[in-house]
Amino acid sequence: xxxxxxxxxxxSSMFAMRPRVALTEKGVEYEYREEDLPNKxxxxxEMNPIHKKVPVLIHNGKSVCESANIVQYIDEAWKDKGxxxxxxxxxxxxxxxxxxxxxxxxxxxxxxxxxxxxxxxxDAAKKVFLEILxxxxxxxxxKTYFGGESFGFVDINLVTFxxxxxxYETIGNFSIEAECPKLIAWxxxxxxxxxxxxxxxxxxxxxxxxLFLQKYYGVx
Numbered sequence: 001x002x003x004x005x006x007x008x009x010x011x012s013s014m015f016a017m018r019p020r021v022a023l024t025e026k027g028v029e030y031e032y033r034e035e036d037l038p039n040k041x042x043x044x045x046e047m048n049p050i051h052k053k054v055p056v057l058i059h060n061g062k063s064v065c066e067s068a069n070i071v072q073y074i075d076e077a078w079k080d081k082g083x084x085x086x087x088x089x090x091x092x093x094x095x096x097x098x099x100x101x102x103x104x105x106x107x108x109x110x111x112x113x114x115x116x117x118x119x120x121x122x123d124a125a126k127k128v129f130l131e132i133l134x135x136x137x138x139x140x141x142x143k144t145y146f147g148g149e150s151f152g153f154v155d156i157n158l159v160t161f162x163x164x165x166x167x168y169e170t171i172g173n174f175s176i177e178a179e180c181p182k183l184i185a186w187x188x189x190x191x192x193x194x195x196x197x198x199x200x201x202x203x204x205x206x207x208x209x210x211l212f213l214q215k216y217y218g219v220x
Contacts, residue, residue: 005030006058008044010037012209014108015067016055017160017199022074024195025151026082068100068157075153086153096147099139100157106132111164114172115210116219126172130179137183144189151193159190159200166203167210 005023007030009016023030035044035054047056047063057064057073064073075085087093110132113125136158140146146154165176165187177184190196214220 004058004060007032008035008041008047008056008058009033009054010035011201012163012206013054014160014164017163018067018157019055019057019070019074020199021156021160021195022071022085024199025085025156025193026074026078028074028078028081068097068104071153071156083150084152085156087147092147096153099136099146099154103136103154103158103161107158107161111161111168114168115214116217118219122172126174129168130174130176133176133180133183137180140183140186142182145186151190155190159187159196162187162191163200163203163206164210167207170207171210171214 005028007016007019007023009020009032011034020030020032033041033043035041037054040052044054044056045052047058048054048065051065055065055067055070057070059073059077064070072086086096107129110125110129114122114129117125143149145151146158168174169176191200211220
């Protein structure tokens, strides 16, 4: 009997892109189901009754929630398929989890604050956002990927933010590449991977969606 592997997501969610990149990297076939977030399906509410949000991975009827947790699950559940996403060394694994936790706690909110504010508040948000990226750029250093030579856990959990960069830059009127050239070079390197390029949406489409969000929330 074939495995049931389903991802519930929303097209512009950087978090919902993560499991799809990870599954593709591991060579696992899956079904993607787009959620209408204002009208959540009964399946989403059943499979994620606590947070009621995407992404959700459904593996043979059992649900796994929270994007970074899902990526780790994918690595462990299909340990014999494709590349290993998390380092085998306990210290390196702990470091990878630390940086993903940092990304989750800091980067999304900082980016959102750029498009959801104006004036001095937006200027402050841009400063915070760039400080976070510069710290991540420092951690990357001269390595090919965050884990060294292989595309892995931290890369997957960070690269999905890239499709929102055009939005942040256009609305905030600044250049990320001018401030973080090594990090942008890393993003471009990741985009050469099919698992990334086929999952991430067109940045222009994301920008248009964000303009709609600005009007919806009364920011524009």
